[in-house]
Amino acid sequence: xxxxxxxxxxxxxxxxxxxxxxxxxxxxxxxxxxxxxxxxxxxxxxxxxxxxxxxxxxxxxxxxxxxxxxxxxxxxxxxxxxxxxxxxxxxxxxxxxxxxxxxxxxxxxxxxxxxxxxxxxxxxxxxxxxxxxxxxxxxxxxxxxxxxxxxxxxxxxxxxxxxxxxxxxxxxxxxxxxxxxxxxxxxxxxxxxxxxxxxxxxxxxxxxxxxxxxxxxx
Amino acid sequence: xxxxxxxxxxxxxxxxxxxxxxxxxxxxxxxxxxxxxxxxxxxxxxxxxxxxxxxxxxxxxxxxxxxxxxxxxxxxxxxxxxxxxxxxxxxxxxxxxxxxxxxxxxxxxxxxxxxxxxxxxxxxxxxxxxxxxxxxxxxxxxxxxxxxxxxxxxxxxxxxxxxxxxxxxxxxxxxxxxxxxxxxxxxxxxxxxxxxxxxxxxxxxxxxxxxxxxxxxx
DNA sequence: GGAATTGCCTATCAGTGATTGACTATCAAC
DNA sequence: GTTGATAGTCAATCACTGATAGGCAATTCC
Numbered sequence: 001x002x003x004x005x006x007x008x009x010x011x012x013x014x015x016x017x018x019x020x021x022x023x024x025x026x027x028x029x030x031x032x033x034x035x036x037x038x039x040x041x042x043x044x045x046x047x048x049x050x051x052x053x054x055x056x057x058x059x060x061x062x063x064x065x066x067x068x069x070x071x072x073x074x075x076x077x078x079x080x081x082x083x084x085x086x087x088x089x090x091x092x093x094x095x096x097x098x099x100x101x102x103x104x105x106x107x108x109x110x111x112x113x114x115x116x117x118x119x120x121x122x123x124x125x126x127x128x129x130x131x132x133x134x135x136x137x138x139x140x141x142x143x144x145x146x147x148x149x150x151x152x153x154x155x156x157x158x159x160x161x162x163x164x165x166x167x168x169x170x171x172x173x174x175x176x177x178x179x180x181x182x183x184x185x186x187x188x189x190x191x192x193x194x195x196x197x198x199x200x201x202x203x204x205x206x207x208x209x210x211x212x213x214x215x216x217x218x
Numbered sequence: 219x220x221x222x223x224x225x226x227x228x229x230x231x232x233x234x235x236x237x238x239x240x241x242x243x244x245x246x247x248x249x250x251x252x253x254x255x256x257x258x259x260x261x262x263x264x265x266x267x268x269x270x271x272x273x274x275x276x277x278x279x280x281x282x283x284x285x286x287x288x289x290x291x292x293x294x295x296x297x298x299x300x301x302x303x304x305x306x307x308x309x310x311x312x313x314x315x316x317x318x319x320x321x322x323x324x325x326x327x328x329x330x331x332x333x334x335x336x337x338x339x340x341x342x343x344x345x346x347x348x349x350x351x352x353x354x355x356x357x358x359x360x361x362x363x364x365x366x367x368x369x370x371x372x373x374x375x376x377x378x379x380x381x382x383x384x385x386x387x388x389x390x391x392x393x394x395x396x397x398x399x400x401x402x403x404x405x406x407x408x409x410x411x412x413x414x415x416x417x418x419x420x421x422x423x424x425x426x427x428x429x430x431x432x433x434x435x436x
Numbered sequence: 437g438g439a440a441t442t443g444c445c446t447a448t449c450a451g452t453g454a455t456t457g458a459c460t461a462t463c464a465a466c
Numbered sequence: 467g468t469t470g471a472t473a474g475t476c477a478a479t480c481a482c483t484g485a486t487a488g489g490c491a492a493t494t495c496c
Contacts, residue, residue, distance in 0.1 A: 041259070044453080046453090054474095055475065056453090056476090057455080057476065061473085066453065166409050166417050167417075169409060170396070172395075173396040173399050173418060174391070174392040174418075177393065178395065180339075180394070181391050184338065184340075185338070191383045191384050196387060199384050200391060203392075203421075262483060264482090264483080264484090273446080276443075276444055278484095283485080284483095284484065284485090
């Protein structure tokens with residue numbers, strides 16, 4: 001083994017046993033599943049520990065707080081999304097890029113509602129009325145920047161930096177609204193889901209030629 | 219006093235003392251203030267009771283559960299929204315109607331984030347994996363129907379029922395996305411909020427003449 | 437007067453996130 | 467081997483949460 005190298009690095013002459021990281025992964029996997037099934041707020045640390053097969057205090061050997069555990073799950077969920085978005089950016093271009101990107105975004109949210117929920121819809125607790133640090137946001141920014149990149153790629157250089165951000169943020173908000181509402185309010189009397197998604201994404205695109213972007217979904 | 223009339227109504231020979239309803243209003247007022255200041259989840263029943271000046275168990279004489287108290291606060295707040303939307307519908311018309319309506323919607327969400335959260339962003343606890351009835355949605359549906367009404371008024375009779383719902387739901391989702399993201403991710407590096415809101419609402423409107431609806435926010 | 441009702445309280449419950457101190461197995465060093 | 471440090475674990479416990487039970491005082495009716 002590489003105990004010697006670890007010893008050189010840490011200087012303590014000791015190296016992590018190896019069970020730690022595995023346990024951590026195990027905890028994260030069970031936490032993701034439980035959070036998705038029952039919601040973050042209703043899942044207790046004891047339930048997570050019970051699912052993993054360890055005691056509740058043992059969780060705190062791997063995560064300083066429940067909040068930290070939630071944030072870690074959140075970050076990983078974002079990773080899956082950004083990976084997919086990056087793939088889309090590499091492939092398509094122009095108007096297709098934006099449509100495909102929006103489609104990938106919506107599909108991700110609807111196919112992995114658990115992950116999407118954790119990533120975008122969960123609000124971190126505010127310590128004392130002030131705004132908390134938002135590490136979940138850090139991962140989210142990466143996804144946003146990819147979307148912004150797509151906007152630049154589609155719109156070309158004719159827009160100012162601020163105009164790009166304005167457009168990207170507006171589009172992102174619009175997509176998020178559809179996904180989050182479909183996830184959070186499935187019993188609402190929605191119109192046909194596929195047509196709604198298609199029309200919604202279409203409304204985000206720049207007009208192909210001179211056709212109005214809205215009201216064209218029929 | 220009108221104890222006799224009350225007696226005739228209730229049939230029990232007794233009537234509420236009069237302090238009850240006042241206390242209830244007092245509780246609702248303090249709860250609304252505390253929820254807005256610190257968030258629903260971080261405000262405890264003891265804090266509410268302390269603010270009112272009564273003991274914590276006394277709350278349960280007026281509300282069967284904290285959830286019920288939250289919902290009552292939510293319903294009242296939404297009453298304000300629907301009232302405002304109704305007023306807008308009566309006053310404006312055409313393109314202005316939709317812009318003013320969207321503005322009223324966004325302003326409400328941002329000024330009453332907790333009420334908005336309860337109605338649209340909080341997923342009710344699912345008893346056993348299935349989806350629960352959604353009482354919070356009821357208040358929100360009325361707001362949606364008003365929005366739909368506005369769509370009809372603006373778009374005229376040229377659209378089918380389904381096309382109207384399609385458009386209304388897409389627009390609603392778009393507005394919701396902006397509001398919910400601004401609420402849930404306040405630390406995100408947003409562009410100037412006012413301009414974002416303006417551009418976002420503008421993107422929902424039908425093109426004034428032939429100008430593209432997007433990319434015109436600068 | 438007595439009886440019933442209202443409004444409120446103290447005391448308490450189970451469950452929550454989090455901390456403490458101790459126990460066990462492992463592994464390096466002698 | 468034996469020793470000693472360390473990683474990993476857990477029972478016991480803390481302060482706090484939402485919610486309940488039972489009792490006490492004032493009011494209202496007969």
